[in-house]
Amino acid sequence: MQSGLPENMLSLTNVSAVYMGSILALRNVSLSVPRGSMIALLGPNGSGKTTTLKTISNLLSLDRGRVTKGSIVYEGKPIHGASPAQLVQNGIVQVLEGRRCFLGLTVDENLAVAANNTRNTDHRIVSGAEEIYAFFPSLARQRRKKVEMLSGGEQQMVAIGRALLAQPKLLLLDEPSMGLAPKLVSQIFETIRNLNRTLGLTILVAEQNASVALKHSDYGYILNNGSVTGGGEVAELLESEEVKYSYLGQPPDKAQRQGNDLSATNWMT
Amino acid sequence: MFEDFQFFVEVLISGLLTGILYSLVAIGFVLIYKASNVFNFAQGAMVLFAATTLVGISGFGLNIWFSALLTIPVMALLAYLVEILILRRMVNSTPISMFMATIGLSFVLLGLTQLIWGSGVHLLEFGLPSGQFIVGDVFINQFDLSVAAICAILVAGLVIFFQHTKVGLSLRAVAEDHQAAVSVGVSLSKVWVIVWFIAGIVCLVTGMVWGAKLGVQPALNLIALKALPVIVLGGLTSIPGAIVGGLIIGASEKLFEVFLGSAFGGATESWVPYVVAILFLLVKPSGLFGSTQIGRI
Numbered sequence: 412m413q414s415g416l417p418e419n420m421l422s423l424t425n426v427s428a429v430y431m432g433s434i435l436a437l438r439n440v441s442l443s444v445p446r447g448s449m450i451a452l453l454g455p456n457g458s459g460k461t462t463t464l465k466t467i468s469n470l471l472s473l474d475r476g477r478v479t480k481g482s483i484v485y486e487g488k489p490i491h492g493a494s495p496a497q498l499v500q501n502g503i504v505q506v507l508e509g510r511r512c513f514l515g516l517t518v519d520e521n522l523a524v525a526a527n528n529t530r531n532t533d534h535r536i537v538s539g540a541e542e543i544y545a546f547f548p549s550l551a552r553q554r555r556k557k558v559e560m561l562s563g564g565e566q567q568m569v570a571i572g573r574a575l576l577a578q579p580k581l582l583l584l585d586e587p588s589m590g591l592a593p594k595l596v597s598q599i600f601e602t603i604r605n606l607n608r609t610l611g612l613t614i615l616v617a618e619q620n621a622s623v624a625l626k627h628s629d630y631g632y633i634l635n636n637g638s639v640t641g642g643g644e645v646a647e648l649l650e651s652e653e654v655k656y657s658y659l660g661q662p663p664d665k666a667q668r669q670g671n672d673l674s675a676t677n678w679m680t
Numbered sequence: 681m682f683e684d685f686q687f688f689v690e691v692l693i694s695g696l697l698t699g700i701l702y703s704l705v706a707i708g709f710v711l712i713y714k715a716s717n718v719f720n721f722a723q724g725a726m727v728l729f730a731a732t733t734l735v736g737i738s739g740f741g742l743n744i745w746f747s748a749l750l751t752i753p754v755m756a757l758l759a760y761l762v763e764i765l766i767l768r769r770m771v772n773s774t775p776i777s778m779f780m781a782t783i784g785l786s787f788v789l790l791g792l793t794q795l796i797w798g799s800g801v802h803l804l805e806f807g808l809p810s811g812q813f814i815v816g817d818v819f820i821n822q823f824d825l826s827v828a829a830i831c832a833i834l835v836a837g838l839v840i841f842f843q844h845t846k847v848g849l850s851l852r853a854v855a856e857d858h859q860a861a862v863s864v865g866v867s868l869s870k871v872w873v874i875v876w877f878i879a880g881i882v883c884l885v886t887g888m889v890w891g892a893k894l895g896v897q898p899a900l901n902l903i904a905l906k907a908l909p910v911i912v913l914g915g916l917t918s919i920p921g922a923i924v925g926g927l928i929i930g931a932s933e934k935l936f937e938v939f940l941g942s943a944f945g946g947a948t949e950s951w952v953p954y955v956v957a958i959l960f961l962l963v964k965p966s967g968l969f970g971s972t973q974i975g976r977i
Contacts, residue, residue, distance in 0.1 A: 468863065470859055470862060470863060472771070472772065473771065473772075473858065473859050473862060474859075475772040475773075494867075495862045495863070496862060496865055496866065496867040496868070499862075499863070499864065499865035500865060504863065504864065504865075505863045506863070507859060507860055507863055511857050511859065511860035511863075512857075512860070513852070513853050513856035513857055513860065513861075514856060515852075515856055516849075516852060516853065516856060520849055520852075520853075521853075523846075523849060524849055524850060524853040524861065524864060524866065525864035525865065527846045527849065527850060528850060528864060528865035528866050528867070529864075529865050530865075573864055574863070574864060576864070577864045577865050
């Protein structure tokens with residue numbers, strides 16, 4: 412590992428995963444998440460971002476998927492095969508793609524589901540629903556409304572608030588920007604970064620919007636076709652031609668391309 | 681003319697009260713479908729199993745209500761076994777595989793019931809009144825009315841449980857979105873055991889009232905078929921739908937039989953509900969109260 416990184420909270424080593432026994436979704440994915448960091452997982456549609464997160468939270472098991480090889484070590488212990496509910500109790504909590512709030516339940520009830528089902532007492536990061544409402548005042552005004560009445564941005568707040576009440580140590584966020592207006596996307600990422608800093612919460616966020624994700628993260632990994640094809644500190648990634656070209660919409664600069672290719676600066680090795 | 685109307689009301693009320701019996705069976709389907717996305721073909725077998733177990737226990741000379749109380753832990757055990765032996769192992773499988781599994785469960789339960797308690801017809805008598813009483817000029821069957829009261833108590837109990845307890849909230853969350861519920865720490869296996877247990881209690885109540893009406897016999901298994909049109913009508917995901925659907929089916933089959941049945945050669949009650957259901961499917965496939973997905977991106 413590169414020097415200067417704190418202890419890893421999570422590391423995946425050569426993890427491969429399949430859906431329905433045969434459809435290969437991840438191939439030899441290795442990545443590590445240092446404690447207290449915010450890591451961005453970038454890549455186009457279908458590159459394996461969601462599968463990577465679900466492999467960690469083992470929600471993969473609910474999608475007829477499973478890990479075929481490799482190891483996942485969380486807090487020094489292998490977690491392969493643990494049930495999703497057990498992993499939540501151990502502090503791995505995922506906010507699913509598309510928010511997935513309980514639409515027919517009120518905001519209060521959405522939060523209560525998480526609070527009621529969390530048994531761990533050793534790592535409480537938020538005291539209760541009131542603290543969530545303090546983070547998101549616009550939710551407080553609508554706490555008795557059904558979530559289906561809320562806007563997309565507010566639903567994302569509910570989803571994040573709900574996840575926080577499950578008392579995570581490691582928060583996995585899947586495409587928090589999905590379907591939100593650009594201004595809201597920045598706000599959501601600022602909020603997430605704020606949670607990372609003020610609560611010391613370790614965060615792994617999968618995101619297609621590379622510029623906003625990199626702006627608010629410490630490190631980034633790039634997934635393509637189920638494999639990690641690059642990764643590095645945010646500053647490095649923002650300078651790399653592959654990222655500029657593929658994710659930030661900047662035209663390739665042929666002169667620079669030779670010397671500053673991403674694979675040449677792969678920090679993982 | 682007035683007497684005709686009075687007769688109509690009598691038939692209607694009797695139909696509605698029978699409909700409540702259908703609602704009871706349908707509620708069992710809805711509970712399990714909502715929480716585990718399983719269309720439980722074994723619902724009828726569970727009703728028979730519960731009723732026969734109750735009669736069997738009371739056969740040891742115990743009071744009928746006390747026997748019912750003793751049947752409750754048996755239904756809990758059944759729910760637990762279903763979770764361990766079927767649901768847990770099939771968590772990754774398609775709805776059709778789950779459906780097949782419940783067909784298997786249905787056969788196992790029917791076999792088990794007959795193996796333990798035999799296949800005879802047993803009387804079940806727990807003191808529901810059987811006379812008639814008169815409101816205005818309309819005769820109402822007291823038995824049917826007591827069944828309606830029992831159903832109301834059961835539904836009220838379910839509503840309180842689902843709306844006002846922590847476990848009930850978790851169950852509703854699972855019904856809304858399995859995966860999201862799991863993602864914040866809800867244990868699916870726990871929820872499944874609880875839901876199958878509650879459905880087991882509903883089956884017990886259903887078995888008691890149907891058993892008191894028809895006797896406890898293997899044919900009780902077939903009342904599940906009566907619930908199918910109710911579910912089509914009310915929607916597979918709604919308890920109010922199950923109740924209203926049951927009332928509509930009960931009333932329409934009785935009215936049709938009494939007023940038009942002779943034109944169709946009688947015994948129309950066995951097919952009218954299905955015709956109503958099919959007509960309904962053409963107009964509103966998700967049922968009266970079924971969930972139509974409203975997407976927001």
